[in-house]
Amino acid sequence: MSGTWAIIVAAGRGSRIGSDLPKQYHRLSDTSILALTLDNFSKHPCVDGILVVIHADDEELFQRECSEFADKVLTTHGGATRQESVLNGLLALESTRPDIVLVHDAARPFTNHDVITNLIHAGTSGKAAIAASPVVDSLKQAADNIILKNVDRNGLWHAQTPQAFPFDIIRNAHLAIKDLSKYTDDAAVAEANGHQISIVTSGKENFKITTPEDLVQATMIVNNRQTKEYKMPKEHQMESRTGFGYDVHCFEEGDHVTLCGVDIPHTKKLKGHSDADVGLHALTDAILGALCEGDIGTHFPPSDPQWKGALSDQFLIFARDRVLARQGKIIHVDVTLVCEQPKIGPNRELMVAKMANILDISPNRVSIKATTSEKLGFTGREEGIAAQAVATIQLPSTD
CATH class of the missing domain: 3.30.1330.50 (2-C-methyl-D-erythritol 2,4-cyclodiphosphate synthase)
Structure with missing residues (x-):
């Protein structure tokens, strides 16, 4: 086996961003979202390799928008659904067979390195774990814009990525499921195969760029970093x-x-x-x-x-x-x-x-x-x- 590998899932179309261009290739200032994500993971000292799952139609886009990583990462093509894409990524790593695999959304470029480290630590201990942030807002259940009831937010979490697994556990879990389309993330696939999933607390900075408003927020973060107005908190350095x-x-x-x-x-x-x-x-x-x-x-x-x-x-x-x-x-x-x-x-x-x-x-x-x-x-x-x-x-x- 060979350490920790990250699978960056980048085969989606990202239609909610309001553009024909897949969102992972949108630029924040002068760098694509996917390139920022790859840069973040490539700089983590405990990540030994990166595999990017891209759409079969995006070869040229990837080469253009992530040119600095083209010779540094492996790529494979995605499937019809997110979980099929993840399975394709896992199968592409069969010969490498890492100890730990981190599955991550391409559109989350700001994941804190401490979160990645804590997830790897959990995986090294033989456990599966996901990044998640606690629900802090009041929750309401509604129909036709009319509130039906309040929902207790205690114990509720926003699931994020990365999601960390011992390689054999998540590969075997995906292979055991006949219809992967029923599952929205890898933790659900692992749970369906009887594995317990722990939580590593993450923050709001680990948001997924999904809407035009998210794109504006992400652009501001990148611009602030470039002008040195953004500084990583000392406790994270x-x-x-x-x-x-x-x-x-x-x-x-x-x-x-x-x-x-x-x-x-x-x-x-x-x-x-x-x-x-x-x-x-x-x-x-x-x-x-x-x-x-x-x-x-x-x-x-x-x-x-x-x-x-x-x-x-x-x-x-x-x-x-x-x-x-x-x-x-x-x-x-x-x-x-x-x-x-x-x-x-x-x-x-x-x-x-x-x-x-x-x-x-x-x-x-x-x-x-x-x-x-x-x-x-x-x-x-x-x-x-x-x-x-x-x-x-x-x-x-x-x-």
């Missing part, structure tokens, strides 16, 4: 940080070593106050370094008896939670183990899965490598194991 960690433990008598959360049979074990997991220790230090919050010894001093024999995954969980507590996210981690023995290769996939589970991120954002020191130094003499780690995180901007 993110900055990237990178931290480095290093750790080493010597061998002592034993029958296994614990590396990156996995017990590996060996003729020795690593000596340490805790379980001496040199990989997790280095990575914990890398994350804490990116946070500028000291190192593992600061928070878990070896002089403290409560950490004697402790599993090192709790140290990494602590570092992970410190990132989350500051409204940040872990983008990528990379651990290099330096040793002659034991062999890391046969255990690498299990280590990646273990670390991804601890950090609550996709396995395709976890790298574990191994090397030797060519028989040089203490690792070459098989006296111990060293580890280096790099962690990339994002935190709300403080500038």
Whole structure:
């Protein structure tokens, strides 16, 4: 599998906009709505690929109005209904087979990156989730413009996109439905196949451009951005940080070593106050370094008896939670183990899965490598194991 892909549904005709030109190709200032949507998703660090579902008649339009993305995204043709178009997109990704798929309307170009991130997080946890905003206006049921009754708005939400799913769940759900025309969104298709859908709160900025009035509002937003009158709220601005960690433990008598959360049979074990997991220790230090919050010894001093024999995954969980507590996210981690023995290769996939589970991120954002020191130094003499780690995180901007 290959990370997170976005399916941008852009095969509709958009007749309510009052034009023969499909609305996704209307320009807001000098950029088409579809190009703005593609730009937004292409700039999200956790989106690994984009597939655009276009109408068979719109090849030339797409090439002209989204020329900067023509060589950067995949395209396929849509069907007679929206859900058929989504199914075509899912089938076009069969060979790529992403972990997570985000299905999104082309006419929602202003989706907040935090919403996308939270949806991906839900999908990575094996759950389906949609962006939605709570209903805040009073609701009335009427006939012939006469109010019949009030409708309780508690628990009511405006469904939006993106809608996030583990790929296999939403593909199988679409294939299981004989008449997709009965369903207005992908969440309904998944629900019809017995899947629960959670909600990620989104805002009014994630509106769908549908009417001429929407087009005017969207044009004003784009113009304000271009003239720098529009500024993203500081709480939504993110900055990237990178931290480095290093750790080493010597061998002592034993029958296994614990590396990156996995017990590996060996003729020795690593000596340490805790379980001496040199990989997790280095990575914990890398994350804490990116946070500028000291190192593992600061928070878990070896002089403290409560950490004697402790599993090192709790140290990494602590570092992970410190990132989350500051409204940040872990983008990528990379651990290099330096040793002659034991062999890391046969255990690498299990280590990646273990670390991804601890950090609550996709396995395709976890790298574990191994090397030797060519028989040089203490690792070459098989006296111990060293580890280096790099962690990339994002935190709300403080500038």
